[in-house]
Amino acid sequence: MAEIASHPDLSLETSGHFRFTTPTGAVWATNGPLLILHYYDRQHPRAQLVAAPSGDGQAFGTAGTPSLSAQGFLRNVSASTDVIRARADFPNIQIAIDFEIRRNKSGFIFRIADDGVVENQPGLYRILRVEVLPEFGAAVTGEKGYLTLPNWSGCQTFYDKSYPREVRQTIYSSNDQWEYNCNMGLFGITRAQGTLCGIVAxxxxxxELICRVHWEQARTNSIHPCFVYRWQQEDDRIPGPREIRYSITPSDSAEGEGYVFCGMSYREFLRQERGLLSWKEKAETRPVVLDYRDRFFLKIFMAYKEPQADGRGRYHATCTFAEARMILEDCVRRGMRHLAVMLVGWGIDGHDGMPPTRFPVDERLGGEAAFRKLIAWCAENDILLGVHDSYGESYECSPDFDPADVIRNRTGELWQGVIWSGGQVHKTCPSVFVEKHTKRDVPRLRHLGIYGHHHIDAIGSFMTCYSEDHPLPHRADFAGEVRRMFHFIQSEMGSVSTEMPFGPYFEAVDGYFHSYSHPGPWHRASVVGQYFLDRTIPLLSIVLHGSINCGEGAGSLKTDPLFWLDWGMVPTWEVCMTPSESFGIPSYQSVAADLSAIYAQYFGRDNLAALLGPLTIEGRWELSEGVSCTRYSDGTEVLVNRSDFAWQDLPPQSYRVNSLATARRESSEPAFA
Structure with a gap:
């Protein structure tokens, strides 16, 4: 078979066989094809696909037409010691894709330049998608190792399946894949020879990430990227380069587990190219961010309306401003002083009761006068007080509702969502709400005396907007507007967090309330949850520790504190005075003792938050079932035994911190009594 280029560590043949050899002699390869082109044939019309290379025409068509005999070829353009430049040519349909494979210090880069795509007859044939290096590095069922997927806090899939499954998931989950929570353009393949990390740069x-287990006759397990040039055939081609970077580490790498190498590689990419800052770097312009970082994050849920289509459901007050002070006074008596407290449902009609209208402060909770008193009391007692809010939804029950502000879908209809406290959700276009609502209301909160932190409700999947007045033609445009909201809030309030992790906004936020370490039933019912989720892993914490507080709420209380410590997370909690059964939020008194014990471990006696918060995770080893060791950037090692049995000299349900900067800290007693 003819070679396009061959070097000791990098080779490509016209057959599509591609090989990369590491300095240790490990070979990572694919037998081809190198690319798969998805295109739209406007003659028939239908979506088709053809590989490069391909032997015979594969596309459906009518005899005598070009589409019947569409074929793909790989052709050499040029090659040097470090770079292979080639073309995937589809001459019968007048499409070509120029690409380069460039070696770097840790692996190689596959790149298609913006001008590397040629469509000579777009009236007949249009590019939809391009799959790159399918099955590269694939493992065979029965091998030791696993796939690392960027879902939830991190998803691990072992090579032990007896069923073939494939999922094509959109990076930064599309709205129809919300429950997948695909948070990062990152994946990994760990085998006996080491770990292959892929970053969609x-x-x-x-x-999309195309993830497969036990696939077809070869029984392969793999992940590869698919670049989308058009989501629908009638769209303009989405501009810009496409790039996937592969890094490889041997099985005995200094980072320990293979997924740790993936997380560290992605963190380096985010810090070098996507603006992710360390806590120290953030504090250079926003000093208060360190104060937020080292506090226990506590929400107080104040009010809500029962969901009803017209937004007129029954109102429930679960905690007035006076009662919120009672809760905080008890916290102080118990020694819980270093708190970041976010009030939920403080505005008119409670939580999500009337957005985009949030003022006046609801009188049923005490009104603005009581709110100001609580603000003053918190300032006197060194409690960082802020609010929980949302700027992406609007409801017809609001006097500020304007249908002209709402996202329009392809048909021109208003984009609507679930029936919630304020009625049926209308998704407000971020190019509107940042200027019209965020910049109006956040300064008003600051004028009341709120400063230091602001919390934003769930910002997840995003969509394009087809309004003639405020169009957002690409997904990146939507994300850019939401980043603008976060940046404004950071500048006004000093720091900002949001409900759940989402990759496009890593550089723009300082914390998460949930990190999805325990996917819920709706997550597990998804295709990824059913067929790929063997267990979650702390991939998210490895990427973000030292830059963002990855919080997680309470679950099984007896083991949560050890779990958070093991995974590099920080505890978060939400309470009210009167239990909120609809939202599953407990009364403060029912969990006060638990809160106090958790606070002591993280912010009081052991002060683990301050000790570990500034550091990055540099290694992690799973020593036995339920036993792990995590190494931080200053050399501190945290050994956690979450099992019911002693491991060496470490008792069950306990931890040990060995720090070079401080004296050794040990907890031989159960972490949570």
Whole structure:
């Protein structure tokens, strides 16, 4: 078979066989094809696909037409010691894709330049998607190792399946894949020879990860990227380069587990190219961010309306401003002083009761006068007080509701969502709400005396907007507007967090309330949850520790504190005075003792938050079932035994911190009594 280029560590043949050899002699390869082109044939019309290379025409068509005999070829353009430049040519349909494979210090880069795509007859044939290096590095069922997927806090899939499954998931989950929570353009393949890490470094807003287990006769397990040039055939081609970077580490790498190498590689990419800052770097312009970082994050849920289509459901007050002070006074008596407290449902009609209208402060909770008194009391007692809010939804029950502000879908209809406290959700276009609502209301909160932190409700999947007045033609445009909201809030309030992790906004936020370490039933019912989720892993914490507080709420109380410590997370909690059964939020008194014990471990006696918060995770080893060791950037090692049995000299349900900067800290007693 003819070679396009061959070097000791990098070779490509016209057959599509591609090989990369590491300095240790490990070979990572694919037998081809190198690319798979998805295109739209406007003659028939239908979507088609053809590989490069391909032997015979594969596309459906009518005899005598070009589409019947569409074929793909790989052709050499040029090659040097470090770079292979080639073309995937589809001459019968007048499409070509120029690409380069460039070696770097840790692996190689596959790149398609913005001008590397040629469509000579777009009236007949249009590019939809391009799959890159399918099955590269694939493992065979029965091998030791696992796939690392960027779902939830991190998803691990072992090579032990007896069923073939494939999922094509959109990076930064599309709205119809919300429950997948695909948070990052990152994946990994760990085998006996080491770990292959893939990072979608360009074109990630319009890309998919194709994940397979026990696939077809070869029984392969793999992940590869698919770049989207058009989501629908009638769209203009989405501009910009496409790039996937592969890094490889041996099985005995210094980072320990293979997924740790993936997380560290992605963190380096985010810090070098996507603006992710360390806590120290953030504090250079926003000093208060360190104060937020080292506090226990506590929400107080104040009010809500029962969901009803017209937004007129029954109102429930679960905690007035006076009662919130009672809760906080008890916290102080118990020694819980270093708190970041976010009030939920403080505005008119409670939580999500009337957005985009949030003022006046609801009189049923005490009104603005009581709110100001609580603000003053918190300032006197060194409690960082802020609010929980949302700027992406609007409801017809609001006097500020304007249908002209709402996202329009392709048909021109208003984009609507679930029936919630304020009625049926209308998704407000971020190019509107940042200027019209965020910049109006956040300064008003600051004028009341709120400063230091602001919490934003769930910002997840995003969509394009087809309004003639405020169009957002690409997914990246939507994300850019939401980032603008976060940046404004940071500048006004000093720091900002949001409900759940989402990759496009890593550089723009300082914390998460949930990190999805325990996917819920709706997550597990998804295709990824059913067929790929063997267990969750702390991939998210490895990427973000030292830059963002990855919080997690309470679950099984007896083991949560050890779990948070083991995974590099921080505890978060939400309470009210009167239990909120609809939202599952407990009364403060029912969990006060638990809160106090958790506070002591993280912010009081052991002060683990301050000790570990500034550091990055540099290694993690799973020593036995339920036993792990995590190494931080200053050399501190945290050994956690979450099992019911002693491991060496470490008792069950306990931890040990060995720090070079401080004296050794040990907890031989159960972490949570």
């Amino acid at each position: 360009a074109g990630d807003y319009d890309a």
